[in-house]
Structures are given as structure tokens and as C-alpha cells.
Amino acid sequence: MLQTNLPHVESGSALNEVLEKNENVMLCCGRMGPMCLPVYGVMEQCKDEYPNVAFMDMDFDGPAASEIRRLPEVRTFTGLPFTLYFHNGKLVKATSSIQTMDQVTEILDSVFEGES
């Protein structure tokens, strides 16, 4: 289980519920490793600045991750974490490997424009 201060998505049905209930979702699917931890930290920091975005994480080795791994957009990904951005239930952006605060906020500002 991920030891972060973010809400965890632990099943496929939970993922569907999150996507139905939230217009904007940033989901980080990873482990507790050196490339993932900084992204969780960035997300925790962004929570207040982006109140209309739901920041969630998911265990890459958990059952729910199969929903993410089968997405065509992550087919070429070989670096953890897989970070996904959903708008109205649709995947609008996905990144592989570590992301900085600047990289994340640039994406949040572009794909969820006007939502901060």
C-alpha cells in the first residue's frame, strides 16, 4: 500500500467512481520509489492551489493498476510512475517517469485550463 497523504484508488470500480464524480483528475500510478515519491510530493503541494482537481494515487502493483496498464497511451512507457490526467472521464495526458513541479503545473494549467 502506498504511504502517501493522497487518496488511494484501489480498484477498477473505485477508479470509475472517481472519474464519474470529478471533472478533473490527476492520478499517479506508482510505487514508493525514488522516481515516484517526488511526484506524490508535488501533487500534495498542488492540492490547495488546484481545488478543482482531484489528486489521487494508485499502487502500480495493485489490482486496479491493470486498468491503467492496458491503456494504449501508456503502451510505450517504461518508467515509473505513470501519471495520468483525466478531464470528464477522458484521458487527456499521460507521462512516464519522474516529473518536476514545473512539469506538472504546466500540464495542469494546459489540460485543465481555467480550473485552478
Added chain:
Amino acid sequence: MKTDYDVIVLGGGPAGLTAGIYLGRARVDSLILDTGTVGGQTVLSYSVANYPGVEETSGYALSATMLRQARSFGATVKPYAKIQSVQLEGDRKIVTLADGTRLTSRALIVATGGVPRKLGISNEEEFTGKGVSFCATCDGDFFTDRPIAVVGGGNSALEEAQALAKYASRVTVLHEFDHFQAHPWVVEEAQANPKLHFLMSQQVLRFEGSEKLERVVSRHKATGEETSVAVDGCFVFVGYVPNSRVVASLVETSERGEIVTDAALATSVPGVFAAGDVRAKRYRQITTAVADGTIAALSAIDHLTSRAAA
């Protein structure tokens, strides 16, 4: 936001957090600023087994404990601070943030650590996460039964190559020199691994592939001969660079950009101290960073005391 402190610490890794602990316990009002997640390079260590008194833990857990300790003794810790500039001359040190906030202190400790060195070739970013990686424990299992490359020739490169060989079908080690910088026993073990193959005196020119990495192209530094190695992944372990940019023009630094200090960890500027991987020293470990943080904090306290008495 409060803007004036006794001591500002730049960097929230083990050196900076230790300084915060010592300053806090001495009831010195301190602020620790970090430009990213607090914890420094310690967070990059999946497993820490050589920290005295702690048999085994994760770098993340160790950093989290240090952070709690520093805060419990009164240190203010601010992650994701965007530092625009620093002024070190005079009795008042000034740190200006990108939003214009001016933070002042009577002493300053630079504990900004190091950052992993990248190859710096043009398409390195493009392939990061799509074959190029900097973390074997994170991404090694994506390459089970696949050929990979490892760039580097120090202890980290060879040890990680060994770890990756458990997954990969073949590991090609590309190193820029004609000899390894790793400890002899590390080199010996690596050379004895039948899955590891070595290309020496190589300059990596570029990564190639359509949607993801397919080849690493390098050139022999002496002969100029180009080699293209078919791989699905490439792990880069070519050392660290000191994160001294914010103060490099203001204090004495070595040829490599490391901050030069005396035995009390004082820099060339009165009231400014340096601790941890950012300073010029031989060994870089969590324990040496913690020791530096301690010394820098105590030296900063001495500085404040002597200034107050004058």
C-alpha cells in the same frame, strides 16, 4: 509570512534537516528552504542499510523522520520554494523568492546537495520514461528478458548493472574512460557476470527509436568508430553535480563547482556555511551529510553568539 530568521538553511536533505535539528534545539530561529520535496538524495535510496543505529529502512522513511524531528524542535520547513537570488554580503543575508518575498537572516547554511548528472545529449529528455531511466530499482522489471545498456563506470553504474542483469537478457556497459572508477572488487564482480558486456572509451552520441528507445549510438573517443547497440532500455549512472548554482558566484568554489569550506564549514563569506554534498569533500554519504549539518549548525550558532557579544 514571517520573513526574518536567525539562520536560513538552503536545502532540506539530511545536511539541512540535521542543521535544523541542532539549530532548533539551541532555540535558534531557523527556516529550511527546499526547491523540491524535502529529503534530498536520501529519498532516492530505496533501501538504507548503513545508517548507524538503523538496521534497514527506506530513504523516504529516514527523511520523513528527520523532517519530523526538525519541525518538532521548531525549525520552519518550506518545500517547493522558488529561490530567485541570494545576497550574502554584510550581516544580513537575503534570500529573494520568485514571488518577490525577501527573507533575511543573520547566518546562512548552504546545504543544497547534488543532482544526478545527465548525459546532456539532445534527445535524452525525449526518451526518458520510454527507455531511458535513472533508477534501476524503479524500472528494472520493465526490461525482463530484454537487452539494455548502462552508461557509467563508477560504483553506482557497475552495481546497478549487476542488479539489472537479474532482469535483462544482456547488459552492455558503456563507459567514457578506458578504465573504471569503481572499487576493484566491484569491477571484478561485474566482469565476472556473463550477462555484462563492456564498451570502453565511449562517448554516447544519441538515442534512437520511433516510439520508444531502440538503439544507443556511441563513438570510440580515440578511434572515432561509431557503435550502435540495440537495446530496449538505457540506464544512466554518471555521477552527481553539486547544486551550487544559487551561490556559486558569491562564495569560493572548486573547479567542479563544489563550495570550499574550512574545518568549521565556513565558506569564504562571513556568516555563510556549507554542508553536505554541495561542498568540496572526498566522501558523500548520508552519515557525512548529517555530520556536516551538525558542524555547520554549531558554527552558525557560534557566529551568532560572537556577533551578539561584539
